[in-house]
Amino acid sequence: MQQEKPIHPRYRLIVSCPDRTGIVAEVTQLVADKLGSLVESHHHTDVEEGWFFMRIVVQSNQDSVSAAEFRELFEPLAKSFGMQWYLRDSAEKQKLVSMASHASHCLADLLYRWKSGELICDIPCVISNHENLRGMVEWHGIPFHYVPVPKGDKAEAFRAVNEIVTRHNADTVVLARYMQIIPPDLCAKYAGRLINIHHSFLPSFVGANPYQRAYDRGVKLVGATSHYVTEELDEGPIIEQDVIRVNHSSSREDMIRLGRDVEKSVLARGVRSHLEDRVIVYGNKTVVFGA
């Protein structure tokens, strides 16, 4: 059922820049000449902002230059268009550190998808402010770091968190229902690489206790949102959202239970898109290619 691993590398090239005639032509010409053939390709133009976005996947062959050589060849072109860009070998695995609290559903789901090969990344460790998930994490062969966050000394706790994340060279940090607010310096350090799952359909019910508030408001759908964390609580760029139907007979506990399934899938889809370099943040929005 699995495709054979190609002998020659496959690359993802991600580009964003001011829109101008000829970008696609010049980029794809250089790619065709030096790197290989397109196997996937997505473009988007935000006409209002005058901005262009592109993600292509290139299959290299025996005549292709190396990634390093291509980056050098591409740089002048990128400069002339004012591009932000990167090229990644799709076999390269990001290092993903996950953080959780007491609730297990999102973390268990992430670890399952990782173990079964659905999420392609390395998970060097999990950090939690509770001990209860240690057994599950360690059964997966992943180190578990317990970092309590006492009310009086949160700063010290987040210094420890930062130290662990830094030591493991994390590319991406995923908050799998981590119930502490991340301090601004960490938000800034991991801008565009720190993903949270919020248990409501944002911008409804920003902040604490969204299911209780959904119940009190009498809504007929509850939802979840995966987004990049910024300094402003629950206001960062949205990656993915979904909802599920509830009704008058749904208790708060039913909403929480039904919501768990939405949280899991919305977080997993968001993380997968991020790991596959499908997400480009611009302003407070995202382009999510092929989602």
Next chain:
Amino acid sequence: MQQEKPIHPRYRLIVSCPDRTGIVAEVTQLVADKLGSLVESHHHTDVEEGWFFMRIVVQSNQDSVSAAEFRELFEPLAKSFGMQWYLRDSAEKQKLVSMASHASHCLADLLYRWKSGELICDIPCVISNHENLRGMVEWHGIPFHYVPVPKGDKAEAFRAVNEIVTRHNADTVVLARYMQIIPPDLCAKYAGRLINIHHSFLPSFVGANPYQRAYDRGVKLVGATSHYVTEELDEGPIIEQDVIRVNHSSSREDMIRLGRDVEKSVLARGVRSHLEDRVIVYGNKTVVFGA
């Protein structure tokens, strides 16, 4: 494909009261003895509030008492349980007055469903603060009242609206994208009978320009909400909600277009539930049976 009209009337009995042991037994016993057999039946207990809700549909027969007689027989039982209740012949058509502004999609959809027999009601007239929908309304054989709402004299306009609605003995008023705020006295007069469609997934984007704000926030789903109108704008009891997927390539115009279909179906489902006596308002919430 259509069921034959029964010769004997079919009734809906709607009850809500403090929860207590024996309500269903006593009500269904009286119904079985005097009115006929159950063909539909829904109960709900709000355990937290200690409140009970019931909607049953009863098929009468040649031995049944009349509706008037049943009401008299039922009254002592209702009193003993502290019930709010009503009995309606399901062949009885409510009088529904619809109000619209410039946008046609919700009104056109309501009129189509009415004409094709999907919404069972009479529509004595349509009121609008614009002239452009007159042709469509009159083609359906429905009188069209143009009541402009000038900035300086809204009170006078709503006196005229009230007069028309009252003259037609409206049971229910449906705001099919009517873009004026209803004054508090009309909200109070038609409490629980005045239905609005809001073009967002409430409580997201209360107030004006929800699609623009959804676009600016970068949400991945847009929605609509049908709800009863109260004095507080977009805060009334929710009847029905739904959403549709959008993405980074969806312009505001795309969101508006996709949203129109959600608005139409969410309003139609809300109105249908209301006309079939499936909705019970309590506090700021609704029970919607069998939706």
Next chain:
Amino acid sequence: MQQEKPIHPRYRLIVSCPDRTGIVAEVTQLVADKLGSLVESHHHTDVEEGWFFMRIVVQSNQDSVSAAEFRELFEPLAKSFGMQWYLRDSAEKQKLVSMASHASHCLADLLYRWKSGELICDIPCVISNHENLRGMVEWHGIPFHYVPVPKGDKAEAFRAVNEIVTRHNADTVVLARYMQIIPPDLCAKYAGRLINIHHSFLPSFVGANPYQRAYDRGVKLVGATSHYVTEELDEGPIIEQDVIRVNHSSSREDMIRLGRDVEKSVLARGVRSHLEDRVIVYGNKTVVFGA
């Protein structure tokens, strides 16, 4: 967040019988007199078949008779209406044996929901015709039985399966992507208690390789179906179904991956409804109350 466990038992009473005036009245009267108060209640009348279905949940109190006494008191009434019925203490846990093959997603999901208290049952063992899931199952503290099904001697294998299932007094057997056809005698023995997940939206793609066939047909949605197993392959009563959107860019592998999430949730919802006595089979259909 959890409700306190009631000191007095809570019962589920499930009834189906020919429709007649007065059933609800008589049943709820006896319940109110002897057993307690209704906390949940669902009825359905299949008008065409003239058949009535009911599921009520009753909270008993210090004055209630015991379950055994109530069953005795109920029997004459049940007989007079020709009822099929049972009363179950909702604290009673069914014994659920799950069977799987090589794919882990459905089984992992079931075990997670069981461990986290979302599926209330005992799981005395898991049976598989492969060894690869042993580690995961045993980590949950559940015995794992490896019963290979060799091409030449399937009958012997299913004798072993039957022996294991019988020894554990299984109330319910769940096929969590078990890829062998169950022989007719086992289908008959566990009629209405043997649940399968089929990886298509039945009746589309009955039989083998549904994702391949969905891909070949160019469908725009793929789905899954949980159903009771009968002798006729994939033709048993459907409990739950759902679908997910695919498009021209979805490879077979994408369909399989996206379908896994649908399979998991459709199976979990079906099993949960079954364990909560919400499903009544009649003919080749199901009534699923409150799903």
Next chain:
Amino acid sequence: MQQEKPIHPRYRLIVSCPDRTGIVAEVTQLVADKLGSLVESHHHTDVEEGWFFMRIVVQSNQDSVSAAEFRELFEPLAKSFGMQWYLRDSAEKQKLVSMASHASHCLADLLYRWKSGELICDIPCVISNHENLRGMVEWHGIPFHYVPVPKGDKAEAFRAVNEIVTRHNADTVVLARYMQIIPPDLCAKYAGRLINIHHSFLPSFVGANPYQRAYDRGVKLVGATSHYVTEELDEGPIIEQDVIRVNHSSSREDMIRLGRDVEKSVLARGVRSHLEDRVIVYGNKTVVFGA
């Protein structure tokens, strides 16, 4: 809210051909040099079939060549890659003839979307084998042709249909619940331009009475499918599908009613994609860009 009409034309270029390195580069280079700038762009590679598909939207400017000139310039390139292709001015309106029978919902929905500017096309006439929709069609200012299809002489009827469709130079024919089987010669003549709505989630319930059969099978979702008509009944390339939830309490009439809304939106989305040149048929499948 509406975008201003551009003074210079906007073009759609649709291409499919055997996959090869350099296609995008060469096409977009010629476009950038001669025609204008990309405002929309979709590619797809069917890796298995080795086939490439592209749809781009190009905004021309004062320096652009004309459409005719561009076609001439493009032809050699197209030949060298073995392309099937066309270029269309997006202001050009297709001529769409719709055919219906007795049921009004799909036709009413199409006409509403056409009248409100959501479907950009001309509708020179509607053909029906019943008279009942004449009033609605003519109110929209569209000629209505009544062509009965008597059991004994269907061939004559379809000669008349063909004559009308041909006389109006129809680009596209839409069967909006037209309940007669189209003869093979018409299927062939309008291959890839004759769209039908089937009232089931194909390949479930091919042929007659899908709702009855869905009801009998006890499915938990009903659906609809828009597809191109081929000689084999309900087996043509699928454009769009969707489903809606039903349950044990849904009668056949409920399924038909709920299904109508799905039919309408699935047909409208299919027709819209077709009119915007987003659909490419290959084999018995479709690529639907940006749906």
